[in-house]
Amino acid sequence: MTRFLLAAAFAVLSITTASAAEPTPGKVTLVFDRTLPNVPGKSLRGVLVEYAPGGASPAHTHPKSAFIYATVLEGAVRIRVNDEPEKIYKAGENFVEEPGSFHAVSANASDTQPARLLAVFVLNTEEKDLVTPVKP
Numbered sequence: 279m280t281r282f283l284l285a286a287a288f289a290v291l292s293i294t295t296a297s298a299a300e301p302t303p304g305k306v307t308l309v310f311d312r313t314l315p316n317v318p319g320k321s322l323r324g325v326l327v328e329y330a331p332g333g334a335s336p337a338h339t340h341p342k343s344a345f346i347y348a349t350v351l352e353g354a355v356r357i358r359v360n361d362e363p364e365k366i367y368k369a370g371e372n373f374v375e376e377p378g379s380f381h382a383v384s385a386n387a388s389d390t391q392p393a394r395l396l397a398v399f400v401l402n403t404e405e406k407d408l409v410t411p412v413k414p
Contacts, residue, residue, distance in 0.1 A: 309396070313403055321403040327384075329355065329393040334385035337412045339378075344401035344408075346375040353393030358383035380412065 305328040314320045327335070340346060349372040358364040359379050366387045367373055375381060386393040399408065 314400075319403055320400060321405075323399040323401065323408070325397045325399070325408065326351075327395050327397060329353070329386035331391055332386060332389040333393075334383075335381075337380070337382050338384075338409045339380055339412060340375065340399070340409060341401050341405040341407070342378045343405060344375070344399050345377055346379075346397055346399050348373055348375070348395050348397040351394040351396055353391050354387035355393050355395055356383055356385045356387045357381075 305326075307326040307328075308323065309326050310322070310324045312322050314322055329335075350367045350369050352369055354366050354368045356364055356366050357373055359373070359375050359381055364383055365373075
């Protein structure tokens with residue numbers, strides 16, 4: 279199951295470089311996946327997302343059951359969720375995505391330095407795909 283989740287997360291969160299027409303590989307790693315013993319039907323999953331300089335994820339949504347808490351670990355990322363204004367979050371800062379949110383912008387704020395964030399999902403255990411791309 280972990281391999282399936284990693285493959286799905288990598289396929290959907292393919293990191294692209296703003297100046298390149300073709301996607302370049304990024305690194306998306308499932309770092310934990312655990313059912314919550316005191317909340318039947320719910321799980322906690324952590325995904326490490328690493329952006330190359332100038333890298334970005336395509337616009338996407340997450341499962342409707344997913345509440346997401348993300349912390350920037352390194353560098354800075356540009357984020358826009360739903361109708362909120364785009365904001366730059368630096369290492370040590372965090373943001374949330376409520377269930378059913380639209381993640382319009384998720385990008386490295388730097389063209390020269392890498393960025394990393396840890397996204398922690400609380401979602402229905404049966405959910406398999408963590409990300410669904412949205413076509414522009």
